[in-house]
Amino acid sequence: MGKATWRRAFDAAEGAVAPRLEKLVHESGFAIAVVLVQRSRRTVGRTVEARTQQAWHLLNLPAGTDVRRLRRQLGDLDREVRLLREDVQRSAAPAEAAPLAVAPPEPVGPSRPTRTARRNAPRAGGVAPAARADDPRR
Numbered sequence: 001m002g003k004a005t006w007r008r009a010f011d012a013a014e015g016a017v018a019p020r021l022e023k024l025v026h027e028s029g030f031a032i033a034v035v036l037v038q039r040s041r042r043t044v045g046r047t048v049e050a051r052t053q054q055a056w057h058l059l060n061l062p063a064g065t066d067v068r069r070l071r072r073q074l075g076d077l078d079r080e081v082r083l084l085r086e087d088v089q090r091s092a093a094p095a096e097a098a099p100l101a102v103a104p105p106e107p108v109g110p111s112r113p114t115r116t117a118r119r120n121a122p123r124a125g126g127v128a129p130a131a132r133a134d135d136p137r138r
Contacts, residue, residue, distance in 0.1 A: 003011075024030055053063035062070075 002008075049065070053065060056063040
């Protein structure tokens with residue numbers, strides 16, 4: 001049985017067109033034309049994207065670039081939470097196996113003076129700072 005009719009028609013058209021297309025593709029002008037078309041499409045695409053982004057933002061709605069950035073940030077946070085969860089599980093595993101001896105808490109020594117005490121302390125020369133008229137605590 002022979003080839004289908006559509007197949008014979010396709011092969012005939014391809015045989016007539018293919019050599020011309022091969023010659024066209026291998027010319028230097030074709031490569032230049034392809035580069036120019038790609039640059040034009042990229043420029044038009046960026047311009048359209050910038051305009052639509054402005055329109056969405058005027059309506060107080062997120063643009064596609066905003067959504068992409070948020071999805072990337074969400075993925076980063078998800079990865080970080082997963083790593084933290086693994087760290088917690090690894091550190092909890094030895095603690096469950098053998099309880100640690102807990103040392104008694106160290107006695108707390110004198111703490112740093114409060115902000116008010118530092119503010120009211122005498123300065124160099126033994127002179128206490130003057131009270132501010134707008135201070136509500138006075």
